[in-house]
C-alpha cells in the first residue's frame with residue numbers, strides 16, 4: 001500500500017497502467033487530490049464506485065491519520081498527524097484576513113537542535129520525515145481549508161536543512177503545476193533554519209526564488225549558544241559569512257526570526273547589538289513574543305518592552321515586524337501537541 005503523496009503523476013500513471021487502468025484515471029485522481037483537496041475516494045464522483053473502493057485499498061489518499069485538530073480563537077488550526085509507524089507530527093493552517101492561507105509544515109519527528117525555548121527539541125530527534133510525509137501534511141490541510149493555500153513555511157518541528165534532500169523533493173512537488181502538485185510559486189515558500197551553514201550553501205544552489213529565514217534569537221555568541229547549542233558548531237560570525245555568500249549568489253533578502261524572551265534577549269542594548277550585526281545584509285527582522293512552553297524557564301515580555309525593542313531596530317534602519325501571537329490558546333508553540341501525545345502514549349520515568 002502506497003499513499004498518493006508518494007507518486008508523481010507519471011509514476012501514478014505507470015502504477016495504474018501496470019494494473020490495467022488507463023493513464024487518464026491517474027490524472028483524475030491527482031486532480032482531485034492536488035487541485036480540489038479531496039481527502040477520500042468517496043469525493044471522486046467521476047470515478048466508478050467499484051474502482052474507488054479498489055483504489056482506496058491500494059493507494060490511500062493520505063499515508064497519515066489526523067488525530068487532533070484544535071482550532072484557536074484566531075482561526076489558526078493545528079493538526080496532529082499519526083504517521084504509519086505510530087509517530088506523531090504537527091502542522092498548522094494559518095488563515096489571514098486578506099484571504100491568504102499559510103501552512104506551516106514539519107520536516108522531522110522531534111528535533112536534534114535542542115533550542116532551550118522550544119518544545120520540539122525537548123526529546124531530541126526521532127527521525128527525518130520522508131518526502132511523502134511532508135506532502136501529506138500539505139494535502140491534509142488543503143483538504144480542510146475553504147480557500148487555496150498561498151504560502152508554505154517550513155517552520156514546524158525539525159530542522160529542514162538537516163533533511164534537505166526530502167525537503168527539496170517536497171518543494172519540487174509543491175511547485176509542480178496544480179493537478180499534479182501544489183501549483184505554488186517558489187517565492188511563496190520559506191525554509192526556516194537554526195543556522196545550518198552547509199544547508200544554507202546548498203539552498204543557495206537551489207532553483208527558484210525560495211525564501212530563507214534564520215532563527216537568530218541573540219545578537220552575541222555567548223547568549224546564542226546558551227539558547228541554541230547549534231551556535232557552538234556554527235557561531236554567529238560563521239553564520240553571517242554564510243549568509244553574505246548566500247545573498248551574493250542569490251540576491252535574495254534574508255529574514256531573521258528573533259523570539260523575544262523576557263529579561264533574556266529583549267533589552268535595548270541587545271537591540272542595538274542586533275542592528276550592528278545585521279546591518280550589512282539586505283534583511284528584515286521578525287520579532288516574535290515568546291509563546292510559553294511550560295517545560296522551559298522563559299517568559300513572554302510585556303507588550304511595551306517588545307514594542308520598544310522593535311522601535312530601536314527601526315531607528316537603526318532595520319525593517320522590522322512585531323508578530324501578533326497566533327494560536328497561543330491551542331499550544332501553538334511548535335511541538336507541544338506532539339509532546340503531550342507522545343508522553344501520554346509512552347510516559348517517561
Ligand code: SF4
Nearest residue numbers: 111113115118121158
Ligand atoms: S526552534 Fe526549531 S530548530 Fe530549535 S529545537 Fe525547535 S524545532 Fe528545532
